[in-house]
Amino acid sequence: MPPEATAAAREAAELTVVDALAQLLDADEDALGPGTALAAIEDWDSVNALRVLVHLERTLGAPLDYERFAAAETVGDIAAVVAAVSGTAP
Amino acid sequence: MTTAPTAAAAPLSPAAASPLAELRTLKRSGELAGSAARVRALLGALGDPADREAAGTLLGGPAARRALAGSAAFTPVALALLASSTADPVPPLLTTALLAEGVQPDTATTGFNQWRFEILSGAPTLRGHAPAVTACLLDDSAVFERVTDPLDADEVVARCAAFPAELASWLDAYERHVGTLAVLNTVPLGAARRDRWIDYATKARVEAAWQRMNAAVLDLAERPNTVVLSADAVAGRVDARWAAGDRMRHIAAHAFGTEFLDAYAREVARVVVARLGGARKCLVLDLDHTLWGGVVGDDGVAALKIGGAYPGSAHRELQSLAKDLSRQGVLLTVCSKNDDAVAREAVDSHPEMVLRSGDFAAFRADWDPKPGNAASIAAELNIGTDAMVFVDDNPAERGLMARQRPEVTVVDLPADPSGYAAALASAGWFNQLRLTDEDRVRGAMYRARAERERLRESADGIEDYLRELGTEITVEEYGPLNGARIAQLFGKTNQFNLTGVRYAADELARRAADGTAAFFGVRVTDAFGDNGLAGALALARAADGAWLIENFVLSCRVFSRSVEHAIAGLVLRAARDAGAPAVYGRHVPTAKNGRFADFYPSLGFAGADGDFRHDLTHLAELPAWVSIGTGEGTFHAP
Numbered sequence: 078m079p080p081e082a083t084a085a086a087r088e089a090a091e092l093t094v095v096d097a098l099a100q101l102l103d104a105d106e107d108a109l110g111p112g113t114a115l116a117a118i119e120d121w122d123s124v125n126a127l128r129v130l131v132h133l134e135r136t137l138g139a140p141l142d143y144e145r146f147a148a149a150e151t152v153g154d155i156a157a158v159v160a161a162v163s164g165t166a167p
Numbered sequence: 168m169t170t171a172p173t174a175a176a177a178p179l180s181p182a183a184a185s186p187l188a189e190l191r192t193l194k195r196s197g198e199l200a201g202s203a204a205r206v207r208a209l210l211g212a213l214g215d216p217a218d219r220e221a222a223g224t225l226l227g228g229p230a231a232r233r234a235l236a237g238s239a240a241f242t243p244v245a246l247a248l249l250a251s252s253t254a255d256p257v258p259p260l261l262t263t264a265l266l267a268e269g270v271q272p273d274t275a276t277t278g279f280n281q282w283r284f285e286i287l288s289g290a291p292t293l294r295g296h297a298p299a300v301t302a303c304l305l306d307d308s309a310v311f312e313r314v315t316d317p318l319d320a321d322e323v324v325a326r327c328a329a330f331p332a333e334l335a336s337w338l339d340a341y342e343r344h345v346g347t348l349a350v351l352n353t354v355p356l357g358a359a360r361r362d363r364w365i366d367y368a369t370k371a372r373v374e375a376a377w378q379r380m381n382a383a384v385l386d387l388a389e390r391p392n393t394v395v396l397s398a399d400a401v402a403g404r405v406d407a408r409w410a411a412g413d414r415m416r417h418i419a420a421h422a423f424g425t426e427f428l429d430a431y432a433r434e435v436a437r438v439v440v441a442r443l444g445g446a447r448k449c450l451v452l453d454l455d456h457t458l459w460g461g462v463v464g465d466d467g468v469a470a471l472k473i474g475g476a477y478p479g480s481a482h483r484e485l486q487s488l489a490k491d492l493s494r495q496g497v498l499l500t501v502c503s504k505n506d507d508a509v510a511r512e513a514v515d516s517h518p519e520m521v522l523r524s525g526d527f528a529a530f531r532a533d534w535d536p537k538p539g540n541a542a543s544i545a546a547e548l549n550i551g552t553d554a555m556v557f558v559d560d561n562p563a564e565r566g567l568m569a570r571q572r573p574e575v576t577v578v579d580l581p582a583d584p585s586g587y588a589a590a591l592a593s594a595g596w597f598n599q600l601r602l603t604d605e606d607r608v609r610g611a612m613y614r615a616r617a618e619r620e621r622l623r624e625s626a627d628g629i630e631d632y633l634r635e636l637g638t639e640i641t642v643e644e645y646g647p648l649n650g651a652r653i654a655q656l657f658g659k660t661n662q663f664n665l666t667g668v669r670y671a672a673d674e675l676a677r678r679a680a681d682g683t684a685a686f687f688g689v690r691v692t693d694a695f696g697d698n699g700l701a702g703a704l705a706l707a708r709a710a711d712g713a714w715l716i717e718n719f720v721l722s723c724r725v726f727s728r729s730v731e732h733a734i735a736g737l738v739l740r741a742a743r744d745a746g747a748p749a750v751y752g753r754h755v756p757t758a759k760n761g762r763f764a765d766f767y768p769s770l771g772f773a774g775a776d777g778d779f780r781h782d783l784t785h786l787a788e789l790p791a792w793v794s795i796g797t798g799e800g801t802f803h804a805p
Contacts, residue, residue, distance in 0.1 A: 099191070100187060100188075100191075100221055101221050101224065102224075103191060103194065103224075103225050103228070120228075124255045125224075127255075127415075127418070127419050128220065128221070128224070128256075130418075131217065131415070131425070132217060132221075135217060140414065143414075143418060
């Protein structure tokens with residue numbers, strides 16, 4: 078298991094994910110929070126999920142845990158996957 | 168860590184936001200419909216394939232589609248994409264590439280790896296969609312899916328030998344069921360397949376069979392209505408490997424990487440633009456620091472850098488490219504801030520110049536702003552400014568042109584002249600489906616035309632001018648020798664194109680053979696030379712036995728010289744002599760043909776709203792200054 082991210086890293090990761098959803102799916106960033114269900118976002122489907130994955134990996138410059146990403150149900154779940162990569166640097 | 172988009176916070180300074188963020192803002196605020204030129208500029212500024220895909224997704228959604236369609240600034244076109252791998256990024260990438268060109272695609276797709284089944288089962292998805300162009304993107308799984316043992320080199324070699332014939336019968340079925348332009352590609356061999364063999368003899372044997380297969384796939388481009396792209400050339404254009412990363416290959420069944428797919432979508436967009444008659448026709452060239460190094464007005468002719476060592480070699484390379492473009496029908500023009508005499512002396516006297524003043528269809532060396540000069544060159548050559556490509560080393564001149572004449576294509580030259588020729592060549596603005604003999608001599612025809620213009624200025628009245636011009640027209644029935652040119656006239660003529668109907672080569676052949684239409688070309692010659700086949704007509708038969716002019720197109724080189732009146736007069740006479748009760752003519756407005764809305768009424772046709780009828784009782788005299796050649800053919804309905 079990766080170490081838990083700090084609160085600040087977690088918040089930064091949420092912003093990254095919300096930004097990606099806004100850019101790629103034209104979702105309204107003000108309406109998105111960690112508790113938002115991905116299924117409730119317009120146009121969220123397997124193809125767009127993949128676009129979000131590619132976009133996030135490009136932004137972070139590192140691969141995400143694909144199995145955790147694929148199992149994510151909320152914006153917060155994806156943010157946790159992002160924070161596991163971005164928030165643990167010393 | 169990225170920051171949130173700043174567009175919403177700073178709407179007054181769009182330059183500060185990324186193009187993608189500005190597009191989102193335009194969409195959110197409902198301003199897409201009123202911002203067509205801005206949308207095109209923003210899309211043109213997007214370089215990163217992921218951003219281009221996101222922009223295409225953004226503008227391809229139903230609401231954005233409606234808004235953009237409502238602006239009437241985009242030509243709608245139905246397309247189809249088939250693929251043997253996952254190609255989800257391609258439709259949005261096509262949307263981005265084509266919207267930047269003023270074309271709004273509606274791209275139908277079929278399920279994963281349905282390319283073969285869709286067509287062989289009668290094109291159930293595509294037929295209703297009626298795509299003008301269908302792109303079928305093939306990867307090596309299309310070959311290997313029928314190989315039982317991928318290590319068995321004998322089997323792979325045999326499969327490679329059989330594949331081109333299989334694609335040919337796929338094209339036969341496509342022609343039967345859909346019948347429009349198909350775009351195929353050579354199939355790259357993936358590392359995961361190639362590296363399976365460990366002995367060099369087998370590696371070489373399979374590679375040879377694979378390359379023979381791709382050569383035979385490229386030969387399919389000899390078929391009508393078929394374009395075959397070289398996958399290597401597409402990948403080479405963006406300096407990217409074609410293959411998807413191994414991760415996306417496994418996660419998403421992607422065969423191709425996003426960079427490649429973006430380059431592929433741009434290339435398909437060029438094909439679509441060419442199919443829609445949007446290939447550019449004219450190159451507008453700056454002189455100082457562009458065609459040569461140095462400033463002739465300051466440095467003198469002898470000091471100009473052309474040819475020899477770099478940077479002279481780079482300027483000469485650009486000239487040589489321009490010369491080769493002109494040999495394929497692209498019109499060359501000069502638009503330079505210089506004194507006319509100084510500029511012409513340099514062009515004609517410097518020993519290393521590839522281009523001389525005789526190579527240019529128009530020459531503007533003065534101190535007027537370039538956007539206005541471009542418009543006056545377009546008027547002189549009777550082309551639209553949207554058919555022009557502007558090449559200038561000065562970013563300020565490029566920016567001015569882009570702002571004042573957004574329809575002119577501005578080449579984004581790199582700072583170093585060594586990249587000038589490549590920047591112009593790789594963009595493919597002049598790409599066409601097929602060249603004809605007319606294209607190869609167009610430059611000479613336009614120079615003769617410039618002579619005619621000078622005569623017009625010296626002749627007293629327009630009728631004297633027309634008499635001195637000694638125009639003769641000859642009607643030719645459609646046949647194998649003129650078919651390609653007639654298809655090209657229907658395909659490329661935008662202004663004098665009365666109904667906007669474009670007939671592809673195979674459609675001409677089919678309808679001529681089944682007797683639903685008769686097609687004709689009209690050759691125009693005058694005292695200054697042969698204008699070649701310059702007009703084309705499609706005649707059909709109405710239910711009441713009357714003749715119907717389905718479409719009538721005339722090259723901009725020859726209209727406004729009464730040629731169009733003479734041709735229509737010949738149709739009316741032929742119809743009357745054949746005992747037809749009437750001739751119907753139609754004008755369907757397009758973006759370019761508005762000035763000919765009253766063409767039929769001016770000939771005595773009655774009617775309104777684009778539907779006209781001539782009862783053939785009183786025919787106007789044929790223009791006295793146009794003579795009619797005999798012996799080649801006469802108009803008739805099918």
